[in-house]
Amino acid sequence: MPLPIRFAAVLLVLALPACTFVKMAPGAQQVKVLSVAPTGCEKRGDVAVSITHRVGFYERDDTRVRDELELLARNEAPGLNANRISPLGPPEDGSQRWAMWRCN
Secondary structure (H helix, E strand, C coil), X not given: CCHHHHHHXXXXXXXXXXXXXXXXXXXXXXXXXXXXXXXXXXXEEEEEEECCCEECCEECCHHHHHHHHHHHHHHHHHHHCCCEEEECCCCECCEEEEEEEECC
16 A cells, blocks of 8 residues: 555544544433433433444544433434433443433
8 A cells, every 4th residue: 555545544543533423413402311210201212322433443432432322312302302311221332222201
């Protein structure tokens, strides 16, 4: 592989993990994230979200992956008329399940 192409490939591999792949959708900003299931709220459903957690041989930063999984779940909540979300378990291989709640 010629040197300029090799250099570009290395730059790409180093730059991709720093990228944020997920953007906040309209309405997601009002969704609150809870660490446990709330009491007195209506369950609106569960969603499974997933994100790229590995780019080639490079494992993405765990905190960044968690943040993006949370953001994906928040993005799903308005479509289910939910205003709270809580994780149903820890992330695993770039995937996580979330419960959607409607609280007054």
